[in-house]
Amino acid sequence: MKQxxxxxxxxxxxxxxxxxxxxxxxxxVDPGSGFVAIQTLASVAAACGFFFRSRIARLFGKDKQEQEPIPATAEKGNTRTAA
Incomplete structure (x- = not known):
């Protein structure tokens, strides 16, 4: 440990x-260099938000099970839809 x-x-x-x-x-140093650094940090934050979007949604209380189901317009087995 000492080493x-x-x-x-x-x-x-x-x-x-x-x-x-x-x-x-x-x-x-170019005056636009600071903006490039800010843009890089913002894009990394957006990418992390996109990658962890399901965890972020659970953090705010939106689970997939709580969402309302989409109503079915066609009967089971019927592939045609009314126009």
Whole structure:
């Protein structure tokens, strides 16, 4: 356990020093870059909502069993529908 703690601390210290000793880049950042980041986060949130939509529906109390059944317009065995 001590060895794992020492290794984790040394890796963390290395990354802190790496960030602290980085020289400035003085680079140009496009003003639209922030909007691209916001758009990316929004699309990831929408994808997660779509992927977990059934769980979200259950969270708000909408189960598949609680929905009203669709009324049948044709009798059993009759494939024709009235026009």
């Amino acid at each position: 794992f703690t020492a290794m984790t601390l040394s890796v963390f210290s290395f990354f802190c020093l790496l960030l602290a000793l980085e020289p400035r880049a003085y680079g140009y």
